Amino acid sequence: MKPLKIAVAGLGTVGAGLVKLLSDNAGIIAARAGRPIVVTAISARDRNRDRGIVIGADVAWYDDAAQMAAKADADVIVEVIGGSEGIARQVVETAITRGLHVVTANKALLAHHGVALAGAAEAKGVALGFEAAVAGGIPIIKALKEGLAGNSLSRVTGILNGTCNYILTTMRETGRDFADVLAEAQALGYAEADPSFDIDGVDAAHKLSILTSLAFATPVDFASMYVEGIRHVSAVDIDFADKLGYRIKLLGIAQATDHGIEQRVHPCMVPVTTPIATVDGVFNAVVAEGDFVGRSIYEGRGAGAGPTASAVAADIIDIARGNRSPVFGVPVGALAAKGIAAMERRQGAYYMRLMVLDRPGVLADVAQALRAEGVSVEQMIQPGRAPGETVPMVMTLHDTVEADMNRAVARIAALDAVVEPPRLIRIEHM
Ligand SMILES: NC(=O)C1=CN([C@@H]2O[C@H](COP(=O)(O)OP(=O)(O)OC[C@H]3O[C@@H](n4cnc5c(N)ncnc54)[C@H](O)[C@@H]3O)[C@@H](O)[C@H]2O)C=CC1
Numbered sequence: 001m002k003p004l005k006i007a008v009a010g011l012g013t014v015g016a017g018l019v020k021l022l023s024d025n026a027g028i029i030a031a032r033a034g035r036p037i038v039v040t041a042i043s044a045r046d047r048n049r050d051r052g053i054v055i056g057a058d059v060a061w062y063d064d065a066a067q068m069a070a071k072a073d074a075d076v077i078v079e080v081i082g083g084s085e086g087i088a089r090q091v092v093e094t095a096i097t098r099g100l101h102v103v104t105a106n107k108a109l110l111a112h113h114g115v116a117l118a119g120a121a122e123a124k125g126v127a128l129g130f131e132a133a134v135a136g137g138i139p140i141i142k143a144l145k146e147g148l149a150g151n152s153l154s155r156v157t158g159i160l161n162g163t164c165n166y167i168l169t170t171m172r173e174t175g176r177d178f179a180d181v182l183a184e185a186q187a188l189g190y191a192e193a194d195p196s197f198d199i200d201g202v203d204a205a206h207k208l209s210i211l212t213s214l215a216f217a218t219p220v221d222f223a224s225m226y227v228e229g230i231r232h233v234s235a236v237d238i239d240f241a242d243k244l245g246y247r248i249k250l251l252g253i254a255q256a257t258d259h260g261i262e263q264r265v266h267p268c269m270v271p272v273t274t275p276i277a278t279v280d281g282v283f284n285a286v287v288a289e290g291d292f293v294g295r296s297i298y299e300g301r302g303a304g305a306g307p308t309a310s311a312v313a314a315d316i317i318d319i320a321r322g323n324r325s326p327v328f329g330v331p332v333g334a335l336a337a338k339g340i341a342a343m344e345r346r347q348g349a350y351y352m353r354l355m356v357l358d359r360p361g362v363l364a365d366v367a368q369a370l371r372a373e374g375v376s377v378e379q380m381i382q383p384g385r386a387p388g389e390t391v392p393m394v395m396t397l398h399d400t401v402e403a404d405m406n407r408a409v410a411r412i413a414a415l416d417a418v419v420e421p422p423r424l425i426r427i428e429h430m
C-alpha cells in the first residue's frame with residue numbers, strides 16, 4: 001500500500017522525538033495505519049546538531065520551513081516549531097492552502113488562530129490534528145471529540161502544564177528553590193521556548209481555551225480567559241497547604257454556569273483526598289464531567305519528547321486510516337459563543353495568608369474587614385508568638401463570591417499591621 005509521506009517542520013524536543021518514534025515503531029505503526037508512514041522531508045535550523053536520531057539520506061532537507069510546506073513531496077506537514085505567529089503559522093497556512101493534512105503540537109497557534117485554521121482546513125477537506133497540543137501524551141482531544149461525544153459536558157478541569165506541576169511537586173518534596181527547579185524542567189525538555197509562558201499560566205490557558213471549545217462547542221476564546229500563574233506560590237504556602245490537608249496545583253477550569261462559561265487558570269488548593277491532588281511531577285490530568293458518563297479522569301505525562309511524539313503519531317495514524325472529524329468536534333460554522341462568566345462571579349472557598357505585626361487587636365481588625373464583606377472564616381492558623389515581629393496569619397474562608405473576597409482583601413491590605421500584600425489561593429473541591 002502507498003506510504004503516507006510526512007514532512008516535519010522543527011527538530012527540537014518534539015520533532016526529534018517523533019522521528020525516533022516513527023523509526024523505532026515503524027512496523028507496528030504500519031500495521032495499525034494500514035500503510036507505512038515515512039518521513040520524506042525535514043526542516044530545522046541546524047543540519048549538523050546531534051539529536052540522537054538517524055536521518056536517512058533520502059530525506060529532503062529544507063533550511064526554510066516555509067519552503068518545505070510549499071514544495072515538499074508530502075501528504076502531511078507536522079508543525080513542531082512553536083509560536084502563534086511567524087514561521088509556524090505560515091507553515092500551517094501554506095500546508096492547508098496546498099491541500100495537505102496538518103498535525104501540530106502548537107497550542108499557542110490554536111489558541112490564537114484555531115477557528116480560522118479549522119475553517120480553512122475544513123474548507124479544503126484536510127485534517128488539522130492537535131492531540132499533542134493539550135496535555136501531551138494524554139489522548140484528551142480524542143476523548144472529548146469521540147469518546148465523550150454523546151454527552152453534554154458541564155465541566156472540564158485539568159493540570160495542563162507539566163513544567164508547573166513539576167516545579168510545585170519538586171518544591172514540596174525537596175524544599176528546593178523555584179528558579180533551580182525551573183532550570184531542571186527546561187533541561188528535561190518540558191518548558192516552552194519562553195518559560196514565562198509556563199509559569200505565568202499562559203500555556204495552560206492556551207490549552208484550556210482549546211478544551212473549552214471542544215467541551216462546549218464554542219469558538220476558541222483565549223482573549224477572555226482569566227490567567228494567573230505560579231510565580232507567587234511560595235514555599236510557605238506549600239507548607240501551609242500541607243498542614244491544612246491540601247496540595248497546590250495550577251489548574252485550568254472550564255465550566256458552564258448560569259452566567260456563561262467560566263474559563264480560568266490559576267493556582268488552586270485541592271484536598272489531598274481528590275485524585276488530582278496526587279498527580280505529581282510532569283504528569284497532567286484532566287477531569288471531564290458529562291451528563292451520562294458522569295466524571296471521567298485521564299492522567300499521563302504532559303510534556304517531554306516521548307509523550308508528545310506519541311500524541312503526534314496518533315494524529316498521523318488517524319490520517320493514514322482516513323479517520324476524519326471536525327477540527328473542534330463540530331464543524332466550524334456550528335461553533336457558537338455562549339458568553340463568558342466574569343471572574344468576579346466565581347464562587348468558592350479561599351486560602352488567605354497575611355504577614356502581620358504580632359500585636360494585640362490585629363485579628364479583630366482582620367475579622368472586622370471580613371465581616372464587613374460577608375466573608376466567614378472556616379479555620380485559622382497563627383503559628384507561635386513573636387510580639388512586635390512579623391508573623392504569618394493563615395485562614396481558610398467559606399464559600400464566597402470573588403468580588404466580595406476582593407473587597408475584603410482590599411480592606412485587609414489597608415490595615416497598618418498587614419505588612420505584605422495578602423496572598424490568596426482559591427480552594428477547589430472536585
Ligand atoms: N516540549 C514539550 O514537552 C511539548 C511541546 N509542545 C509544543 O511543540 C512545539 C515544539 O516544542 P519543542 O520541540 O519543545 O521546542 P524546541 O525549541 O525544542 O524545538 C523547536 C525547533 O524548531 C526549530 N525552529 C525554529 N525556527 C525554525 C525555522 N524557522 N525553521 C525550522 N525550524 C525552526 C528550532 O531550531 C528547534 O529545534 C511547540 O509548539 C511546543 O509548544 C507541545 C507539547 C509538549
Ligand SMILES: N[C@@H](CC=O)C(=O)O
Nearest residue numbers: 161162163191192303
Ligand atoms: N511547556 C509545556 C509543554 C507541553 O505542552 C508543559 O510544561 O506542559
Ligand code: NA
Nearest residue numbers: 131134136138
Ligand atoms: Na494530548
